[in-house]
Amino acid sequence: MNYRHAYHAGNHADVFKHLVLSRLIALMSRKEQPFAYLDTHAGIGLYDLRGDQASRTGEFLEGIARLWQADDLPALTADYMGLVRDMNPDGELRYYPGSPEVARRLTRAQDRVQLNEKHPQDGLLLKDNMKGDRRVAVHLGEGWHVPRALLPVPEKRAIMLIDPPFEQLDEMQRCAKALKEAVGRMRQTVAAIWYPVKDQRALKRFYQDLAGSGAPKLLRVELLVHPVDTPNSLNGSGLAIANPPWGLEEELLELLPWLAEKLGQSKGSWQMDWLIAE
Numbered sequence: 140m141n142y143r144h145a146y147h148a149g150n151h152a153d154v155f156k157h158l159v160l161s162r163l164i165a166l167m168s169r170k171e172q173p174f175a176y177l178d179t180h181a182g183i184g185l186y187d188l189r190g191d192q193a194s195r196t197g198e199f200l201e202g203i204a205r206l207w208q209a210d211d212l213p214a215l216t217a218d219y220m221g222l223v224r225d226m227n228p229d230g231e232l233r234y235y236p237g238s239p240e241v242a243r244r245l246t247r248a249q250d251r252v253q254l255n256e257k258h259p260q261d262g263l264l265l266k267d268n269m270k271g272d273r274r275v276a277v278h279l280g281e282g283w284h285v286p287r288a289l290l291p292v293p294e295k296r297a298i299m300l301i302d303p304p305f306e307q308l309d310e311m312q313r314c315a316k317a318l319k320e321a322v323g324r325m326r327q328t329v330a331a332i333w334y335p336v337k338d339q340r341a342l343k344r345f346y347q348d349l350a351g352s353g354a355p356k357l358l359r360v361e362l363l364v365h366p367v368d369t370p371n372s373l374n375g376s377g378l379a380i381a382n383p384p385w386g387l388e389e390e391l392l393e394l395l396p397w398l399a400e401k402l403g404q405s406k407g408s409w410q411m412d413w414l415i416a417e
């Protein structure tokens with residue numbers, strides 16, 4: 140396990156993922172009934188952009204820093220940007236939330252947050268960063284076991300983020316398997332799988348596996364910062380979202396053109412379609 144998310148915190152892929160996560164939480168919160176947030180590969184939860192790792196790559200400069208400086212933020216970014224602002228009250232961008240902190244801050248008193256991180260050191264950092272909030276539980280186990288271990292949830296409503304590092308060749312297949320298990324155990328699970336847009340051949344197979352997952356509905360959303368055929372580069376990232384809450388597609392149609400323009404490097408673009416339509 141060599142991957143350390145701190146090198147990439149706040150980059151274009153994090154902004155895309157966390158902004159969409161903020162909208163999933165907002166849309167799930169329209170109903171009073173509680174829901175559970177499950178994070179299979181949680182990371183450490185909080186990042187210091189001036190720390191050694193993030194400042195060495197500077198990836199956040201082409202991610203959250205661009206939104207931080209923007210004076211044309213769409214209303215739909217308010218929850219996400221509000222929490223980044225709350226973490227940086229003196230007006231200088233320094234601290235950035237990981238998905239656990241996005242979920243912890245945006246969920247309500249009646250919701251539960253279940254986080255899993257396998258790396259022993261990162262797991263302890265995550266525990267430390269989440270301490271004091273009794274709605275949050277941190278597990279230091281195997282992320283691929285989360286669907287079996289935690290679903291179905293008593294609330295009968297859940298968002299599950301599946302966000303592995305993609306260090307190993309089989310992780311795309313494992314994502315598709317985790318989705319199959321999740322909807323097999325609780326059909327209505329809102330599951331979001333993050334994936335890199337890099338290797339088109341691997342992606343073709345991945346889309347086929349996702350389409351065979353048995354999810355009732357599956358939306359594919361991608362945000363590119365370079366043309367899709369640019370060699371040896373992270374050209375963008377995608378989210379495959381099972382059972383997206385009603386209204387998400389319309390919101391993303393509004394957000395994605397703005398986001399692609401804001402975060403594009405050699406060329407920004409986006410696409411959205413259904414891998415499984417109802």
Ligand SMILES: C[S@@+](CC[C@H](N)C(=O)[O-])C[C@H]1O[C@@H](n2cnc3c(N)ncnc32)[C@H](O)[C@@H]1O
Nearest residue numbers: 144180181182237238257258281282302303304
């Ligand atoms: C892409 S990062 C997660 C970022 C986080 N979800 C966020 O958005 O802030 C992937 C994380 O998965 C952890 N990890 C790697 N293999 C794992 C496994 N098999 N089970 C659980 N966690 C794993 C890594 O240590 C790393 O912290």
